[in-house]
Amino acid sequence: MNCHELQDHYELYALGLAEEPERSEIRAHLNRKCEVCMPGVKRALEAAVLVGTTVPDAAPSRKLRGRILASVGAEPRRAVWSTLWAAATALLILLAVLFARRDWADRRDMAQFTRAFNDAAEDARVQRAEVARLTEAFTILNGPDTKEAVFGGARPRPARGKVFLNPSQGVLLIASNLPQTPAGKLYEMWVIPKAGKPVAAGMFQSNTDGSAMHVRPGTVDIQATGAIAVTVEDQAGADQPTTTPLIMAPVEASPR
Amino acid sequence: MLLPLFLALRAISGDGDLIERLQKRDPQALAELYDRYGRQVFSIIFRVVRDSAIAEDLVQETFLRVWNRVQGLDAERGSVGAWLLTVARNRAIDYLRSTAGRERNSLDVEETTHPALFCDMEQGLLASDKTRRVKAAMEKLTANQRTAMQLAYFEGLSQTEMAERMGQPLGTVKTWVRTALKSLRDELGVAVTS
Numbered sequence: 048m049n050c051h052e053l054q055d056h057y058e059l060y061a062l063g064l065a066e067e068p069e070r071s072e073i074r075a076h077l078n079r080k081c082e083v084c085m086p087g088v089k090r091a092l093e094a095a096v097l098v099g100t101t102v103p104d105a106a107p108s109r110k111l112r113g114r115i116l117a118s119v120g121a122e123p124r125r126a127v128w129s130t131l132w133a134a135a136t137a138l139l140i141l142l143a144v145l146f147a148r149r150d151w152a153d154r155r156d157m158a159q160f161t162r163a164f165n166d167a168a169e170d171a172r173v174q175r176a177e178v179a180r181l182t183e184a185f186t187i188l189n190g191p192d193t194k195e196a197v198f199g200g201a202r203p204r205p206a207r208g209k210v211f212l213n214p215s216q217g218v219l220l221i222a223s224n225l226p227q228t229p230a231g232k233l234y235e236m237w238v239i240p241k242a243g244k245p246v247a248a249g250m251f252q253s254n255t256d257g258s259a260m261h262v263r264p265g266t267v268d269i270q271a272t273g274a275i276a277v278t279v280e281d282q283a284g285a286d287q288p289t290t291t292p293l294i295m296a297p298v299e300a301s302p303r
Numbered sequence: 304m305l306l307p308l309f310l311a312l313r314a315i316s317g318d319g320d321l322i323e324r325l326q327k328r329d330p331q332a333l334a335e336l337y338d339r340y341g342r343q344v345f346s347i348i349f350r351v352v353r354d355s356a357i358a359e360d361l362v363q364e365t366f367l368r369v370w371n372r373v374q375g376l377d378a379e380r381g382s383v384g385a386w387l388l389t390v391a392r393n394r395a396i397d398y399l400r401s402t403a404g405r406e407r408n409s410l411d412v413e414e415t416t417h418p419a420l421f422c423d424m425e426q427g428l429l430a431s432d433k434t435r436r437v438k439a440a441m442e443k444l445t446a447n448q449r450t451a452m453q454l455a456y457f458e459g460l461s462q463t464e465m466a467e468r469m470g471q472p473l474g475t476v477k478t479w480v481r482t483a484l485k486s487l488r489d490e491l492g493v494a495v496t497s
Contacts, residue, residue: 102350197401
């Protein structure tokens with residue numbers, strides 16, 4: 048097809064909606080840097096971008112900026128500062144109360160202080176662990192060689208989400224709509240090779256809203272992996288799946 | 304009060320320096336990119352997926368995608384804002400398609416986010432008068448034309464899918480889409496030679 052015949056399809060192409068054979072034809076013209084189609088499609092892309100600016104203004108949460116910066120490694124410094132800040136705040140509160148009530152010398156009150164301080168330290172430890180976990184997750188998400196697999200896409204329930212596999216960083220599972228496990232049970236993730244037995248990839252619990260994020264750090268052979276699955280198992284974990292997988296995300300070889 | 308003016312002036316000043324710093328993996332440049340375009344990116348994605356939590360996840364993916372692929376963008380001639388908004392819209396449509404189990408895969412939208420396509424675009428496009436003109440053009444469309452455009456842009460429906468959704472013959476929908484696109488072209492001053 049010549050450029051003249053394709054001109055009415057530039058906008059649809061720009062929106063990812065052109066149909067065959069026009070789509071392939073436009074692509075071919077672009078690949079050979081056609082002097083008519085290239086600027087035509089660019090103008091169509093400009094128009095598409097401008098249509099996007101007509102949407103009602105909406106504001107994301109304030110946390111999103113930090114999340115995005117954290118995902119490229121800029122956040123850990125802030126996280127360390129926030130942890131130090133939390134610890135310093137706890138210490139200041141402790142000192143302030145100590146100075147305000149010097150007569151608080153009896154052991155019971157001191158024990159309360161000690162507990163409060165220990166609680167603050169525990170909060171800081173939990174926060175550090177969560178930061179480390181998120182850093183692992185974002186390292187996988189951020190990897191240019193990370194592969195992505197989707198599960199439960201066509202069904203809104205019971206579980207849906209994505210799995211990200213990075214050959215050097217590990218496997219990240221993000222899920223929603225997970226039902227609460229029965230008492231004494233947890234979710235267990237499995238890396239299922241194309242040939243061979245499933246390999247356990249860690250236990251996790253969903254949040255009360257049914258969401259979950261689980262990371263299995265380490266290397267993973269993506270080419271040899273057929274799927275990522277999740278089953279409900281005893282808290283101690285299982286060597287092999289004992290229940291029907293709640294999640295089964297086939298892993299394809301194509302990049303994300 | 305001066306903030307919108309400041310942002311507009313900054314957008315008009317171009318993206319060259321910002322692209323160079325992104326290519327040097329400067330996290331502060333990513334922060335600046337977010338401050339400059341984050342709200343627009345979120346607004347577009349939120350309009351498509353209509354769920355703020357999902358929209359925020361997709362905004363994050365969008366910025367990571369641009370961060371990881373910015374080396375392919377021409378620092379002198381590239382338009383990072385237009386590229387970012389295109390990636391955002393496509394990522395959101397891709398999400399809709401995957402959750403709806405629609406056959407069309409991400410390749411359709413991926414090929415329109417190649418950085419080479421975002422060179423030599425109008426500097427300060429997003430702060431230009433064209434945004435107002437496009438809005439005016441959209442408002443002038445008939446209800447059916449506007450619906451068709453919205454289904455195309457914000458739901459990623461093909462013309463066949465639009466016809467099914469709207470319960471109209473395919474030929475009728477194609478006419479609406481063609482007329483609406485021509486209106487936009489005319490409003491933006493793009494010569495129509497066909």
